[in-house]
Amino acid sequence: MTAAVDITLLANLLRDAAQAEILPRFRRLAAGDIRIKSEATDLVTEADEQAERMIKREVERLWPDAVFIGEESVAAHPDLLGKLEGADLAIIVDPVDGTFNFAAGVPAFGVMASVVVRGETVAGIIFDPMGDDWVMAEKGSGAWLRRPSGEAERLKVAAPVALEHMTGFASTGFIDKRKRAEVMGNLAKVRFASNYRCAAHEYRTFAGGHVHYAMYNKILPWDHLAGVLISEEAGAYAARFDGSRYLPHHFDGGLLLTPDKASWDMLRQEVFTL
Amino acid sequence: MAINDNDIAFLIEQVRQAGEIEIMPRFRNLVDGDIAEKTSAIDLVTQADLLAEERITKALRQRFPQALIVGEEAYDADRSVVPALNHAELAFVIDPVDGTFNFAAGLPMFGTILAVVANGETVAGIIHDPILGDTITAVAGGGAHLTRRNGSSKRLKVAAPKPISAMTGIVAWAHMGEPERSRIAGNMAKLRMSFYYNCSAYEYWMLACGKIDFVSHQTLNPWDHLAGLLIHREAGGYSAHYDGSAHRPGEMTGGIIAAADRESWETVRREIIGL
Numbered sequence: 001m002t003a004a005v006d007i008t009l010l011a012n013l014l015r016d017a018a019q020a021e022i023l024p025r026f027r028r029l030a031a032g033d034i035r036i037k038s039e040a041t042d043l044v045t046e047a048d049e050q051a052e053r054m055i056k057r058e059v060e061r062l063w064p065d066a067v068f069i070g071e072e073s074v075a076a077h078p079d080l081l082g083k084l085e086g087a088d089l090a091i092i093v094d095p096v097d098g099t100f101n102f103a104a105g106v107p108a109f110g111v112m113a114s115v116v117v118r119g120e121t122v123a124g125i126i127f128d129p130m131g132d133d134w135v136m137a138e139k140g141s142g143a144w145l146r147r148p149s150g151e152a153e154r155l156k157v158a159a160p161v162a163l164e165h166m167t168g169f170a171s172t173g174f175i176d177k178r179k180r181a182e183v184m185g186n187l188a189k190v191r192f193a194s195n196y197r198c199a200a201h202e203y204r205t206f207a208g209g210h211v212h213y214a215m216y217n218k219i220l221p222w223d224h225l226a227g228v229l230i231s232e233e234a235g236a237y238a239a240r241f242d243g244s245r246y247l248p249h250h251f252d253g254g255l256l257l258t259p260d261k262a263s264w265d266m267l268r269q270e271v272f273t274l
Numbered sequence: 275m276a277i278n279d280n281d282i283a284f285l286i287e288q289v290r291q292a293g294e295i296e297i298m299p300r301f302r303n304l305v306d307g308d309i310a311e312k313t314s315a316i317d318l319v320t321q322a323d324l325l326a327e328e329r330i331t332k333a334l335r336q337r338f339p340q341a342l343i344v345g346e347e348a349y350d351a352d353r354s355v356v357p358a359l360n361h362a363e364l365a366f367v368i369d370p371v372d373g374t375f376n377f378a379a380g381l382p383m384f385g386t387i388l389a390v391v392a393n394g395e396t397v398a399g400i401i402h403d404p405i406l407g408d409t410i411t412a413v414a415g416g417g418a419h420l421t422r423r424n425g426s427s428k429r430l431k432v433a434a435p436k437p438i439s440a441m442t443g444i445v446a447w448a449h450m451g452e453p454e455r456s457r458i459a460g461n462m463a464k465l466r467m468s469f470y471y472n473c474s475a476y477e478y479w480m481l482a483c484g485k486i487d488f489v490s491h492q493t494l495n496p497w498d499h500l501a502g503l504l505i506h507r508e509a510g511g512y513s514a515h516y517d518g519s520a521h522r523p524g525e526m527t528g529g530i531i532a533a534a535d536r537e538s539w540e541t542v543r544r545e546i547i548g549l
Contacts, residue, residue: 027406104485105420108381194471201382
């Protein structure tokens with residue numbers, strides 16, 4: 001049930017924030033506008049912070065009963081994340097997904113939001129500021145590419161293919177160092193492994209049927225809830241590495257998405273030997 | 275034959291127009307018949323590639339009627355155009371849409387690349403982002419610059435050298451055969467971070483802007499690499515074939531590593547490429 005949140009309002013809010021706070025800063029950040037969080041490749045910019053501030057303010061006005069969980073809010077108050085599991089209604093936001101790209105002037109970044117009702121993701125939205133369109137899904141209603149003109153197009157994952165023909169996304173950077181070399185060597189078995197450092201665009205591309213898998217080891221909810229729901233609604237099979245279903249309160253255990261269960265089993269056995 | 279500032283401005287303008295007129299209107303707007311597979315499902319050509327190359331080629335022929343013009347699509351029709359780059363008095367090398375897989379998948383990571391080659395040397399390079407209209411350029415001996423659509427410009431500089439475990443780099447191992455493929459894919463775990471964008475325009479963009487530390491490719495299609503290698507060199511970087519020799523525009527084999535300096539180049543060759 002998403003009656004609690006009008007998904008169009010939330011989608012428009014992401015677009016408004018991108019236009020007001022994100023796009024004007026792209027390729028214009030001064031050195032002082034970029035700060036390092038946990039390490040040199042984990043960044044936060046003025047765009048992340050100001051966009052989240054704007055989205056949070058509007059979410060609190062429109063849905064005063066919702067728990068707001070944003071990437072930057074959690075960075076400031078880590079205990080906020082614990083409120084997700086028990087919440088009747090939560091709205092989870094990544095104001096700039098792909099901050100490394102954004103800060104480097106590479107146009108692969110996105111704005112994401114998901115709606116969680118009593119522990120289940122019921123809606124997911126990914127906005128692309130460059131292309132000015134959304135991919136989104138509400139549980140049970142399919143996944144859709146929507147444009148501001150009102151045009152909409154249904155998304156469907158790729159048809160399954162043999163291992164050696166698979167292309168996809170593997171985010172190997174957060175795998176334990178000893179296992180990383182093995183998994184990266186295994187990747188030579190597939191046709192192609194890319195990594196755009198931007199879950200928003202990877203999910204968009206996967207759900208649109210352009211690649212055959214997406215693998216993540218670090219699974220924070222603002223990076224994955226929207227994309228997993230959209231992918232599932234586009235026909236994907238998604239599970240954690242142990243085969244269990246991915247839920248909003250899972251913060252570890254990895255994540256692998258494929259067009260079907262057979263592809264998932266094949267990749268898990270041959271490539272993602274974690 | 276020398277190429278002057280007016281010529282460079284002309285070239286940038288042609289690339290910009292091709293982006294506005296032939297490329298951007300087709301982004302996320304391709305229908306099935308607009309995309310064709312070349313050698314495989316990840317080697318694609320679209321109407322945007324064909325029409326942008328045609329438009330730029332036509333403009334170049336008018337202004338430089340004697341020049342050799344090498345495009346990805348022109349090469350498919352006549353393979354002798356690439357070795358001819360080592361001798362032509364003046365040549366232009368075009369990649370109308372670098373990152374065609376991304377373009378066709380709706381990913382906003384693609385660029386238009388144009389290199390100018392004179393008597394076997396790359397003398398100018400342009401990499402253009404059609405989405406925002408920004409461009410990185412270099413003229414041999416004149417440094418590398420990022421110019422925004424609004425005209426503001428800044429000089430580019432490669433990243434400071436660092437140890438292998440702190441480097442971020444890109445190797446196109448997916449385009450290699452065995453045993454290099456498995457060996458290099460496994461070696462990538464030594465890096466701080468690696469990723470792959472399927473777009474050499476942005477690889478060189480990030481490299482020249484100092485946002486990543488190295489790039490390595492085994493196959494050297496000149497339309498993918500000539501402009502970027504010059505821009506990287508003019509931003510202070512060092513590049514050479516895997517055997518240490520200098521790359522010439524008409525060579526498609528021998529591999530390349532482009533890194534911050536000679537020492538970083540040697541580190542990447544030993545630790546990642548495994549030579």
